[in-house]
Amino acid sequence: MHPSSTTHFKPCFNFTLYLNIVQASFMATKQEEKSTKRVQYPLDPSSYKILDEIGAGVSAIVYKAICVPMNSLVAIKSIDLDRSRPDFDDVRREAKTLSLLSHHNILNAHCCFTVDQRLWVVMPFMAGGSLQSIISHSFPDGLTEPCIAVVLKETLNALSYLHGQGHLHRDIKAGNILVDTNGTVKLADFGVSASIYEYPNSSSSSTSASTSAPCLSSSSSIRLTDVAGTPYWMAPEVIHSHIGYSFKADIWSFGITALELAHGRPPLSHLPPSKSMILKITKRFRFSDLDKYRKGHGGKNKFSKAFKDMVASCLDQDPSKRPTAEKLLKHPFFKNCKGSDCLVKNVLQGLPSVEKRYKESKIMHETTPSDDDDHEGDMVKQENVKQRRISGWNFNEDGLELEPVFPPTPSDHHQTKEDDAIVKVVRFESEMVHDESQEHDVASLGAISKLNTSAINVNVNNENVAEHLMMSCIVDRSSRVEKIGGVQVGGVLNNKETMLTTLNVLKGSLEQELGQVKLIMNMIQGEEIHQVVDDRQEHMDQEISRLRTELENERKKSLQLELQLQNFRLN
Ligand SMILES: Nc1ncnc2c1ncn2[C@@H]1O[C@H](COP(=O)(O)OP(=O)(O)OP(=O)(O)O)[C@@H](O)[C@H]1O
Numbered sequence: 001m002h003p004s005s006t007t008h009f010k011p012c013f014n015f016t017l018y019l020n021i022v023q024a025s026f027m028a029t030k031q032e033e034k035s036t037k038r039v040q041y042p043l044d045p046s047s048y049k050i051l052d053e054i055g056a057g058v059s060a061i062v063y064k065a066i067c068v069p070m071n072s073l074v075a076i077k078s079i080d081l082d083r084s085r086p087d088f089d090d091v092r093r094e095a096k097t098l099s100l101l102s103h104h105n106i107l108n109a110h111c112c113f114t115v116d117q118r119l120w121v122v123m124p125f126m127a128g129g130s131l132q133s134i135i136s137h138s139f140p141d142g143l144t145e146p147c148i149a150v151v152l153k154e155t156l157n158a159l160s161y162l163h164g165q166g167h168l169h170r171d172i173k174a175g176n177i178l179v180d181t182n183g184t185v186k187l188a189d190f191g192v193s194a195s196i197y198e199y200p201n202s203s204s205s206s207t208s209a210s211t212s213a214p215c216l217s218s219s220s221s222i223r224l225t226d227v228a229g230t231p232y233w234m235a236p237e238v239i240h241s242h243i244g245y246s247f248k249a250d251i252w253s254f255g256i257t258a259l260e261l262a263h264g265r266p267p268l269s270h271l272p273p274s275k276s277m278i279l280k281i282t283k284r285f286r287f288s289d290l291d292k293y294r295k296g297h298g299g300k301n302k303f304s305k306a307f308k309d310m311v312a313s314c315l316d317q318d319p320s321k322r323p324t325a326e327k328l329l330k331h332p333f334f335k336n337c338k339g340s341d342c343l344v345k346n347v348l349q350g351l352p353s354v355e356k357r358y359k360e361s362k363i364m365h366e367t368t369p370s371d372d373d374d375h376e377g378d379m380v381k382q383e384n385v386k387q388r389r390i391s392g393w394n395f396n397e398d399g400l401e402l403e404p405v406f407p408p409t410p411s412d413h414h415q416t417k418e419d420d421a422i423v424k425v426v427r428f429e430s431e432m433v434h435d436e437s438q439e440h441d442v443a444s445l446g447a448i449s450k451l452n453t454s455a456i457n458v459n460v461n462n463e464n465v466a467e468h469l470m471m472s473c474i475v476d477r478s479s480r481v482e483k484i485g486g487v488q489v490g491g492v493l494n495n496k497e498t499m500l501t502t503l504n505v506l507k508g509s510l511e512q513e514l515g516q517v518k519l520i521m522n523m524i525q526g527e528e529i530h531q532v533v534d535d536r537q538e539h540m541d542q543e544i545s546r547l548r549t550e551l552e553n554e555r556k557k558s559l560q561l562e563l564q565l566q567n568f569r570l571n
Contacts, residue, residue, distance in 0.1 A: 041110035041122055042069055048076060048122070052355035054129065064125060064355055067110075073125040074110065078118050101165065105158035107178060107188040126186060128179035129354030134347060135174060135264055137357045142264045145307055147346050149337045151177060152258055153329070154185035159254065160325035162187075163247045172253035173233045174260045181348060183340025232256065232266040237319055248319035251328070255314025262303060306333040 042048075048065045055062035060079040067074050101108065110122040128134060131151060135142065143151070155177055162169055169176075169187065176189040235252030237245040260266040310333040316322050323331070352360070 039070075039110075041067060041074075043111055043113045045113075045115045045120065048074065048120075050076070052358075054354045054358050055133065065122075067122070073127075075123045075125045077121040077123065078115070079121065081114070081117050081119055101162070101167070103158055103161040104184075105154050105186055106161065107186040123188070126178035126184075126188075127181040127354060128348055128351065129357065130175050130188075131177045131179060131261065132173065132175035133354065133357055133361070134179070134351065135261065137361065138351055139347070140264045142260075142262045144346060145262075145303060146338050146342055148258065148261045148307070149334060150183070150340060150342050151179075151185055151261060152254070153334045153337045154340075155187055155254065155257070156325050156329050156334075158187035159250055160329060163250070163325050168247055169250050170238075170253075171233070172250050173257055173266070177257070179343060179348070181344075183343040183348065185340070185343070233260075235319065236317055245319065247324070248322045251314050251322045251325065252319070254325075254328075255311050255322075258307075258311045258314070262307070304333070306331070306335075309333070 047068055049068055050063045050065045052064045053061060054064045054075065057077075060077050063076045063078065065074050065076045066072070107123055107126065110124070112119060112121045114120070142148075155172070159169065159172070167190075169190065171189055172187075176187065178186050178188050180186070233253040233256045235245060235249040238249045238252075256266050310328070310331045313321075313323055313331075314328070328334075351357075
């Protein structure tokens with residue numbers, strides 16, 4: 001799985017049931033088209049002539065094609081139903097959502113139908129392709145601010161409409177923002193979008209993260225609890241999905257997308273997309289503390305204050321403090337926003353076609369290490385990160401990047417026992433990420449989403465560690481026992497001394513492992529305490545700020561009273 005690929009974790013699906021659902025969604029789409037008098041695109045594959053491959057997702061290939069009877073260019077997303085079995089719900093949802101939405105900045109599908117084991121979604125062809133493909137090909141260091149403003153404003157229009165209709169997109173990123181030759185920007189890919197109307201209102205207070213059903217928060221706003229989206233763009237509350245999330249999760253991803261457009265890639269994308277790593281990051285770094293990190297940075301700022309303020313407001317850890325899409329549209333950053341011709345002149349002009357870019361990127365992939373290898377490369381580059389404990393994160397304002405902070409160590413070669421343990425933990429995380437099958441990671445994430453616990457982030461790390469430890473114990477021990485077994489089978493059992501020596505070695509290693517287990521247990525307890533302390537600190541900070549406001553109000557009131565009293569005396 002590509003790190004920037006969409007992730008959606010949910011229970012397995014019944015294939016026959018799924019085909020029925022797609023059929024039903026499909027019929028609903030057709031009926032909708034009839035009632036809104038939309039042009040009906042042909043529903044048979046022979047009406048389309050595939051011209052080129054223009055992109056690929058996790059289980060889909062996107063083609064540029066021509067609809068022969070209409071003589072118009074289209075994009076066909078061909079989804080492998082066999083490969084995307086766990087995503088059936090997404091596909092159905094995408095078809096249904098798209099059939100109900102109509103907005104200038106939202107990419108609607110013309111139609112969809114099944115071709116053998118594939119679902120074809122026929123869409124308007126957006127000649128510029130996705131912003132991600134544009135950036136990665138021609139703007140690796142990001143776009144200029146005026147161009148970013150145009151893209152973001154158009155995306156916000158779509159988001160504001162979408163939220164107004166009760167939908168969350170849940171996968172906002174440059175890869176899902178498409179642009180046409182005339183600079184029109186459209187939001188696409190509703191595979192993991194969710195509608196609050198799909199779920200009956202429930203007063204359930206369940207915080208189970210295993211279901212995709214939403215629950216109501218104390219503020220009575222709808223809250224979803226399933227883990228959906230793409231890791232680097234995911235809001236903290238989506239990662240900590242047991243607490244529930246709502247429209248503001250899209251605003252976080254929008255903020256990350258702004259940084260992606262500005263910087264060429266999302267923050268932290270140089271780190272492996274291990275969920276536990278992201279949990280650590282979002283826990284430790286408060287984007288709302290941006291100002292703290294600004295102090296002392298005297299370098300030349302590439303981006304305006306308005307841009308940074310806008311991004312910082314989207315990246316507030318507290319979803320309730322993030323602005324709505326509608327409010328964001330009124331942010332000063334968008335005040336003097338240019339028109340789409342700005343994109344035509346500065347981004348699209350001279351840009352190779354989407355198919356050419358895709359071909360080039362494929363060749364690049366073949367000749368250079370794969371994404372996974374890239375991450376391996378990243379991991380090698382970050383050998384120091386693995387070797388040393390990260391104590392926090394600094395925000396590099398100029399680079400709009402998070403940088404790890406390491407506690408000073410006397411020498412890298414003289415690590416303490418505790419550091420050793422942490423190195424193992426971090427290494428294990430990296431191993432998980434590099435597991436080719438990805439099943440381990442996905443399975444862990446699935447397990448995480450099933451956890452009904454308030455200390456989910458602590459459990460994630462430690463479950464992985466414990467699981468790893470247990471597995472290595474089992475493997476090691478079974479091979480050792482096998483060896484002893486081999487000795488037995490070999491008839492050397494009469495050599496008591498050899499047997500005793502072997503057993504002593506085994507005992508020693510078991511004691512060593514027991515020590516490791518104890519160490520891990522201490523770490524888990526330590527993390528829990530750390531979490532409690534963090535929560536208390538946060539609570540105290542909030543209380544102090546509330547008291548300060550109250551004090552300020554009282555001071556103003558008494559000032560007013562004093563003024564009134566003076567006036568009274570003068571009169
Ligand atoms: N309607 C379209 N017109 C032109 N190009 C398109 C269109 N739809 C998709 N593409 C191109 O195909 C690429 C892949 O799109 P797709 O939606 O399958 O994958 P993704 O969003 O990158 O991945 P995933 O959805 O798996 O996270 C896009 O990045 C874009 O360049």
